[in-house]
Amino acid sequence: MASCEHLEIFDDDGTFETKAELLRMPPPGASLARLRSIGTLLLESGQDDRTAANLRQALVERGCRKSLRKLPIDGWTIRAAHEDVLREVASLSESVLQPEALSQPQVVKKADHLEMELELIEWMANERPQVQKLVREFAAVADVVEYEDELTDPNAAAHAAAYFPSATTFRCSPRELLPPVRSGLAKTVANMSRCSTIDFVDDVEVHQDAPKNAVAFLESLKRQMATEEGQGGGEGEGERRLSVKIEVSVTGILHRSRPLQLWASHDLPAIDDVCIRVMAGLGEDDSMEALYGSVMASLVGIISRPGVSKASAFLCGSVREGVRRLFNTHLAVFNLLCTPYTITMEDDTITVETRT
16 A cells, blocks of 8 residues: 555455555555545444545545545445435545446445335435435345334335335334324335235334234235235235234233234235244243243134244243243144144244145
8 A cells, every 4th residue: 555656446345444544554645546446335233424434534635536436335234323324425425436426326235135224215305316326226225124113204104115126024113103104104015016024023122012013004004005006905816925023022922912813804915924923021920821822822813814824933032941841731632633734843933834
């Protein structure tokens, strides 16, 4: 880097900080005016917007102004926390890219699993064009669309589907949603033609009413799928079939699992498999036997719906061994019932499947 006057390609795969540090190594007065590429920028989780600002300063101070032919950007998770970073990356692009390169795609997807928060679509509406361009490009290649319950306009969700043509998974918390938000999100998922997985999960807390809230969302989704062009409303051949994951507390399974036990009675989209994730521990007044009974009743209720081929329950560590003991005790009874299902427990998961 000490003799960099003729440097054109600097394909470093390091972080924003590493790039800025290396590009500041040339002695005072050295120029990077001939620089045409600095490699791929990686947006990281929890990244500070100052890292992009520092990189822009390091380049501009050394004469790299509107001279780069490309500035590719990659990331694994793009969240609302990246708003300031996205603004700074847009400023960086405007400062160092050749004018004709600004209109070219910058986002290059190297990750196999790119996640993006839906709220960024609403946020970008009031940002300048280069910021909007970056958000749209990330959305176009996102695999997972996540809703964090932070929309200021309840109707904004209904118009987001067009931005996510590649998304295969929609994720949101199993908390209760206001009807306009639930309807808007359901419309978004209905229009995400490649979306076949819906996860009702929450990294922060578990929810007692997750079964009721998940069913309410899926019923809304069925109505939206029935009204959207080309989707169709029945469970006929060719319709999109879904995989659903529901995270629920032990208390929720014990006392509020009727929506799961009555799964066959709800007006739902076509669903192939359902996984319940049973989290947290037993309360003082709750018994392992009652929990086991509720888990099994929920799985039987789900698998009894025509079209469902598999229902499973993941059990967290605090209740796993107690449920396993009861499962092994009752397994012989299951085998004598001659049901159309197979029932197994491997590691931390009970699975009920239709026999083939």
